[in-house]
Amino acid sequence: MSGIIGKKVGMTSIFDADGRNIPCTVIEAGPCVVTQLRTTEIDGYEAIQLAYDEKKEKNTTQQLKGHFAKANTTPKRKLVEFKKFTDAKSLGDTVTVGIFAEGDFVDVVGTSKGKGFQGVVKRHGFAGVGMATHGQHNRLRAPGSLGASSWPSRVFKGMRMAGRTGGSRIKVQNLQVLKIYAEQNLLVVSGSIPGAKGSYVIVDK
Template sequence: MSGLIGKKVGMTSIFDENGKNIPCTVIEAGPCVITQVRTKETDGYEALQLGFDDVKKANKAATGHAKKAGTVAKRKVVEFQGFEGEFKLGDAITVDHFAEGEFVDVSGTSKGKGFQGVVKRHGFAGVGQATHGQHNRLRAPGSIGAASYPARVFKGMRMAGRMGGDKIKVQNLKVLKVVAEKNLLVVKGCVPGHKNAYVIIQK
């Protein structure tokens, strides 16, 4: 599966030929340098290791690894299996690898929202109304189990806790525009992560 490493720039909207306003996300996709070529003879599988976003100060291991490919150490390194096309060590893959109108999958880490209650985290409605003397139950979780039997809380019970910060893949996003001179990819809809967050684009 071919792909690129990118960085989320932000969201905007564009108009199509019918005058409809379409929300879209702008991604800085590449250029990515091939930092290693995995082969069945040496590694037991075939893959291409891509690096994106230069590191100004890196350790000797990362510097030496990137030097073999004739580049500098990269901040984000990802392997792609089943890559389309013939590439060799040190080649740069740009946003031209994608075409307008095709569909891609974008994966990244969602925004972290900290410790949240059941209303925000799971969409609970709270307990009852604000009448009959209930002054602090509007956003409460309610009952979480029985008493003497089973005398415990079942695993998987939806409760308050840490929300966000999960790996999420959004599939079948249409590529609306490819701006090759600025390494920008405009896809329809939203992708996970905050601004400047790393994302992986696959097709």
């Protein structure tokens, strides 16, 4: 499985050959540096570790400085491992958007926007009471009844209630690569991906 680390730039739209306006997301993908090679003999599995995005040396621990020095590269912010990488890589090699081709289908992993503690209307799409008549004083966005009384005398697990929303790891599958701008390290994929502008994403081939 080949992949690359990137940042979400934002959304736009492009026209295809048939004149259809397709919504798409622009990702600044790479260049990433191979900073470690996992082997079965030493680690028990095979994978390569990629590093992305420059980081100030004063904000890097001594252990990580030595780790990046082995790969002959500067300190990086984001480290991700990829198993079963298609192409053979050596320590210090660079991975760019060149591993993708227009028309490929990719999976994108990101962290959704955190929305804090939210009620059931925003979190689960409850409709609320609707009309504020017949004494519906402050029940417009309330969850309503939670369950029976005498049995089972408890609330079942998984009950849709208010709580923390967003900030979760989400994978969006089968997004098509529409455009590749190798000079700017940009990848244009169809549809939307999780996360705010500037957040890290992982693109799997």
